Amino acid sequence: MSWHDEIAEIKRRRALAKQQGGADSVERHHQKGRLTIRERIDSLLDKDSFDEIGQSSGVPEFNDKGQLSDLQPANFVLGIGAVNTRKVIVGGEDFTLKGGSPNPAGLRKSVYAEQLALQYKIPLIRLHEGGGGSVGGTGQDKSHRPIGEPVFAVSRFLPLAQTLGVVPVATAALGPVAGLPASRLVASHFSVMTENAAVLIAGPQVVKRALGYDLTKEELGGPQVHLKSGVIDNLAVDEHDAMQQIRRFLSYLPDNAWQRPKKIDCHDPVDRCDDALAHIVPKNRRQPFQMREIIEHVVDQTSEGSSFFEMRRKFGPSLITGLARLNGHSVGVIGNDCLFYAGAMTAAAAQKLRRFVDFCNSFHLPVLSFVDEPGFMIGPDSEASGTIRLGTEAISAVLQSRVPWASVHVLKAFGVAAQAHFGPQGYVLSWPSAASGALPIEGGVAVAFAREIAAAKDPAARQAELENMLAASQSPFPRAEGFSVHDIIDPRETRPKLAAWLDLSLAAQTDPPVPFTFTMRP
Amino acid sequence: MLFKVKSEVAGVVWKIIASVGDDLDTGAAIIILESMKMEIPVPTPRAGTLKILHVAETDMILEGQEIATFLSLDEPT
Numbered sequence: 001m002s003w004h005d006e007i008a009e010i011k012r013r014r015a016l017a018k019q020q021g022g023a024d025s026v027e028r029h030h031q032k033g034r035l036t037i038r039e040r041i042d043s044l045l046d047k048d049s050f051d052e053i054g055q056s057s058g059v060p061e062f063n064d065k066g067q068l069s070d071l072q073p074a075n076f077v078l079g080i081g082a083v084n085t086r087k088v089i090v091g092g093e094d095f096t097l098k099g100g101s102p103n104p105a106g107l108r109k110s111v112y113a114e115q116l117a118l119q120y121k122i123p124l125i126r127l128h129e130g131g132g133g134s135v136g137g138t139g140q141d142k143s144h145r146p147i148g149e150p151v152f153a154v155s156r157f158l159p160l161a162q163t164l165g166v167v168p169v170a171t172a173a174l175g176p177v178a179g180l181p182a183s184r185l186v187a188s189h190f191s192v193m194t195e196n197a198a199v200l201i202a203g204p205q206v207v208k209r210a211l212g213y214d215l216t217k218e219e220l221g222g223p224q225v226h227l228k229s230g231v232i233d234n235l236a237v238d239e240h241d242a243m244q245q246i247r248r249f250l251s252y253l254p255d256n257a258w259q260r261p262k263k264i265d266c267h268d269p270v271d272r273c274d275d276a277l278a279h280i281v282p283k284n285r286r287q288p289f290q291m292r293e294i295i296e297h298v299v300d301q302t303s304e305g306s307s308f309f310e311m312r313r314k315f316g317p318s319l320i321t322g323l324a325r326l327n328g329h330s331v332g333v334i335g336n337d338c339l340f341y342a343g344a345m346t347a348a349a350a351q352k353l354r355r356f357v358d359f360c361n362s363f364h365l366p367v368l369s370f371v372d373e374p375g376f377m378i379g380p381d382s383e384a385s386g387t388i389r390l391g392t393e394a395i396s397a398v399l400q401s402r403v404p405w406a407s408v409h410v411l412k413a414f415g416v417a418a419q420a421h422f423g424p425q426g427y428v429l430s431w432p433s434a435a436s437g438a439l440p441i442e443g444g445v446a447v448a449f450a451r452e453i454a455a456a457k458d459p460a461a462r463q464a465e466l467e468n469m470l471a472a473s474q475s476p477f478p479r480a481e482g483f484s485v486h487d488i489i490d491p492r493e494t495r496p497k498l499a500a501w502l503d504l505s506l507a508a509q510t511d512p513p514v515p516f517t518f519t520m521r522p
Numbered sequence: 523m524l525f526k527v528k529s530e531v532a533g534v535v536w537k538i539i540a541s542v543g544d545d546l547d548t549g550a551a552i553i554i555l556e557s558m559k560m561e562i563p564v565p566t567p568r569a570g571t572l573k574i575l576h577v578a579e580t581d582m583i584l585e586g587q588e589i590a591t592f593l594s595l596d597e598p599t
């Protein structure tokens with residue numbers, strides 16, 4: 001007696017499941033320039049590290065004798081694998097089967113992905129391509145009338161929300177992603193999409209019928225739309241790039257909120273003082289500069305290039321957000337980009353800042369802030385988009401931070417919005433180019449001295465005279481004298497100063513890390 | 523192939539830098555906008571020959587407005 005027959009049956013079922021949607025369907029998928037979910041998982045994970053869960057799950061078909069004749073696999077592939085030797089949960093829809101719209105076992109496995117991540121407290125990666133429910137029923141046996149979930153069932157959307165507070169979640173849109181998978185896609189800390197992907201609440205036909213718009217999938221939810229809408233953080237040139245970006249994103253983070261990010265070896269001298277920092281900021285206040293260059297000169301350089309990994313560049317572009325390393329430590333980096341509205345805080349930039357700061361707090365990333373803030377964005381569009389509320393919300397998030405926070409005051413720090421760049425008990429270094437006050441000189445003088453300027457013989461000359469006089473009052477030297485900043489520094493000293501501060505700050509963290517919580521905000 | 527360059531910010535055209543017929547490299551400025559009291563260049567994202575300039579100095583430009591039409595250099599005409 002032995003179990004050989006049953007063991008053979010297990011083997012047969014596994015082989016059936018590996019066929020996915022069948023050779024023709026897989027071939028059609030490849031012709032569209034896309035990988036199958038199993039190929040995607042292999043491309044994401046360390047070689048041969050995938051340990052699949054529920055590989056025999058699916059919809060069975062039986063012959064007249066009641067023997068299994070075929071097995072349509074669950075169209076969500078799920079398992080545990082390794083990314084740079086760290087264990088992660090990974091899953092994704094199988095588009096080659098019913099376009100990724102869930103079959104019964106597929107739905108169960110997709111819902112289980114979050115529960116696994118919560119149970120084992122390791123990062124979660126979802127690779128999405130597929131539609132949501134169908135009017136004929138979702139995840140149900142079509143021969144039966146839909147009876148719904150039991151009343152006592154826990155909503156599948158709860159673990160989706162819970163994961164964000166405790167484990168890093170990264171997602172990718174690698175084809176059309178609609179309905180439920182689109183909702184799962186955005187329930188993440190980092191999302192990436194390929195050029196030929198589209199993210200939609202509902203597709204072109206539904207939109208045409210309900211609203212009359214005749215739009216393609218790409219026009220509705222392609223990268224041009226969603227990098228700006230903030231639904232997607234980064235664009236990937238192809239699927240391989242999408243996987244590389246996810247691997248890189250995870251490299252800065254701990255496995256969960258009960259751990260701190262791990263330090264790596266740093267081969268970039270901590271006392272590196274780049275000369276460029278002394279002349280990137282122009283003396284002429286009308287001329288823009290590249291804040292990204294400043295960031296690159298300060299953070300670690302590695303053998304593979306800069307350690308700065310920017311996220312969400314196109315959304316709220318007046319604010320730069322990204323991850324980097326300083327002396328081998330993971331840090332969150334923010335900075336103003338004056339090429340977009342002088343770096344002013346728009347409604348989108350405020351949302352971007354709030355979300356980024358909450359993310360840094362969730363995974364205990366210290367923040368480096370490079371400040372060139374002229375204030376909240378002004379004008380009718382800004383008022384109509386509720387910037388003042390979103391901006392005040394962002395300031396609240398910054399001041400409720402519990403991570404070490406250092407600010408490099410590069411150029412402007414004006415108005416209420418300036419508060420969004422200085423964290424609680426933060427370390428503040430001022431560059432000689434720094435200027436601060438209630439309003440930037442140019443606009444402020446015209447308003448505050450309107451009558452005096454109008455009454456002058458030469459109004460333009462009087463305005464220039466007042467502007468020069470008041471510019472002196474915005475100088476960083478008096479603030480350094482008054483010890484209102486930790487120090488005014490030679491910009492070239494920025495890296496060693498920040499690295500020394502970071503070592504001290506991290507060494508002072510004696511409490512064990514816990515998930516981040518906060519109260520109601522504006 | 524023709525391609526259009528749009529402005530990513532709103533502002534007023536302060537200076538026209540490039541002329542119709544010019545070959546511009548990727549990242550070269552076409553015009554400079556005055557936006558929030560700063561001089562903001564509008565660059566071409568790809569190399570090309572400037573065919574049509576859709577704006578003139580002192581024009582008010584909206585976010586996403588078309589600035590110029592180019593013929594790309596990297597493809598045969």
